[in-house]
Amino acid sequence: MKELSLNVLDITQNSISAGADLIYIELTEDESHLLTLVIRDNGCGMSEDTLKRVADPFYTTRTTRKVGMGIPLLKLVAEQAEGELTIRSVTSESDPKKHGTEVMATFKTDSIDFTPVGDMVSTVCTIIQGHPEINCIFHHKTPETEVSLDTSEMREVLGSGVSLGEPEILEWISGYLRQQYNNE
Numbered sequence: 001m002k003e004l005s006l007n008v009l010d011i012t013q014n015s016i017s018a019g020a021d022l023i024y025i026e027l028t029e030d031e032s033h034l035l036t037l038v039i040r041d042n043g044c045g046m047s048e049d050t051l052k053r054v055a056d057p058f059y060t061t062r063t064t065r066k067v068g069m070g071i072p073l074l075k076l077v078a079e080q081a082e083g084e085l086t087i088r089s090v091t092s093e094s095d096p097k098k099h100g101t102e103v104m105a106t107f108k109t110d111s112i113d114f115t116p117v118g119d120m121v122s123t124v125c126t127i128i129q130g131h132p133e134i135n136c137i138f139h140h141k142t143p144e145t146e147v148s149l150d151t152s153e154m155r156e157v158l159g160s161g162v163s164l165g166e167p168e169i170l171e172w173i174s175g176y177l178r179q180q181y182n183n184e
Helices: 004-017 048-053 070-080 120-130 151-158 167-182
Strands: 022-029 034-041 085-090 100-108 135-141 146-150
Touching (some): 004 022, 004 070, 004 100, 022 120, 070 085, 120 135, 120 167, 135 151, 146 151, 146 167, 151 167
Parallel strands (some): 022 135
Antiparallel strands (some): 022 034, 034 100, 135 146
């Protein structure tokens, strides 16, 4: 993938497939040129066996194809940029209240092999458009700016009768996020 935003889209789709109704996406860039990406969900979690094998491109839980490239590709781009990938997961069977998965990847942004962050606004809007019922919390902090969105706060303002997938709402979300990015 040419942009980290596409990796984010892929990983969040895994969260949705795991039954998550809350997805937290955080990017933190610091002054030492370290970018940390965290995607956390409250999905069903992964077993120990799955967790051990999830970075293998020839392992997948999907029945539509025999390979799963999302996690292996994210691991590759992190390692190429002098970073790493870690995954923690708790199954709903082992902890019915605090289950889910956290994927964390680090990258040195001054590495020649760093993959650009890409268009996070379009990624967040795509996630919301495809699954407007999901609660999504997005936070991107750089030394210059902070961008955030919490769909549960939007629902409180809009009421339960309005879908976040409506074109007018998505257009507002896009503008709201872009405005935050432009205030750098």
